[in-house]
Amino acid sequence: MPRTFLDHIAITAFSLEAGAALVADTLGVETQRGGEHPRMATHNRLLRLGKSMYLEVIAPNPAARSPGRPRWFGLDTLAPHALPALSAWVVRSTDIQASAAAASEPLGDLEPMRRSALDWLITIPADGSVPLEGAAPALIQWHADAHPAARMEDKGCALALLEIFHPDPERISRLLSSLELEAPVAVRQAGPGDPVRLAAHIDTPHGRRIL
Template sequence: MRNFAMPRTFLDHIAVTALSLEAGNAFVTECLGVVPQAGGEHPRMGTHNSLLRLGDTTYLEVIAPNPAAPPPTRPRWFALDCLTPQSPPCLSAWVVRTPDIHATAAAASENLGVVESMSRGTLNWLITIPADGSIPLASGAPALIEWQAANHPAANLEDKGLSLAALEIIHPDPDRLTRLVSSLQLEAPVSVVPTASAATTRLIAHINTPQGMRVLSAPHAIP
């Protein structure tokens, strides 16, 4: 029996979800002191986004339902259909890049969803999406992505002096999430931290900015 080396994976991007792109952009600007740049539309999901470069192969995405697009025939990704008018913008998701999404998904200790083909403008990629649009493992698991392009899209974004220092995932079942991260062969500054109680999952990103270290999470979240 042959032993195949699992491909290494990397943190590709983090995502702020919001009911509107304007609200999400305002939240990120308040937290980081930098205004996201325009992104584009995701026709299959009925969403649109804006972006901030965090490095040559890492970025921050603000994503929201696109009111100008026809509603999708399936649930939107990143649990966007669960948002209500009372839902504040929030750092809600993270995405792991792999050179072989099928191999990485098969090796993952959790079911991360179905591998789907997606596009935005001239960009094309494969990504894992649960059929119900949820974020697996109590909203703590990442999506997997495999870009179908020679260059990473972050390299084409404006450099505004931002970089990701660390991502913390506060999770009610840290052992299970740690097993998942280990199974992905992840090389990234990601740590899993237990909650003090059976609280919900929270993501906390520590980001270097021109104004110093800033924290991006959820409104009123305390790192």
């Protein structure tokens, strides 16, 4: 069974501009241009968080043709007035099929994806949702010799900790154990009636900030 590692965290937004503004306002740094995902009719902006980790702002691409299927990361459920939010995370495996089979929770179907010269496999639920309302990660396997973050601008940011708040933390801990995850991730008990949420503690040139 291969180990898995935290690959990236994702801020979902109805518009790319709104998501990028949240990052700039919270972290005090600007994201860089990413690219387009033709199969999903989405586009993104990026922020390096290490040599093999990054933050992604992802949104529907209004200039793209309809994908004819649900977009990933639950983007089709966002209303125009919805606030951008840290709502998903992705872990990397060298054998995504083995990792998906070992997972204690269903994480979605294996799908081939491409953005410019990059291509990869990723797990996506058929309805486009994020597993367990974002508490569970997507799995990814890159088809590249070097991680995409290695080619991103270094803005002096690094992820210190990702917190997952869930009403059944033992369930999430079992999942992460089944994935043999090695990452700065902590599972917390959500308060009574509180929704599932993620909190990323990020070291920046301006000190530690929380998304």
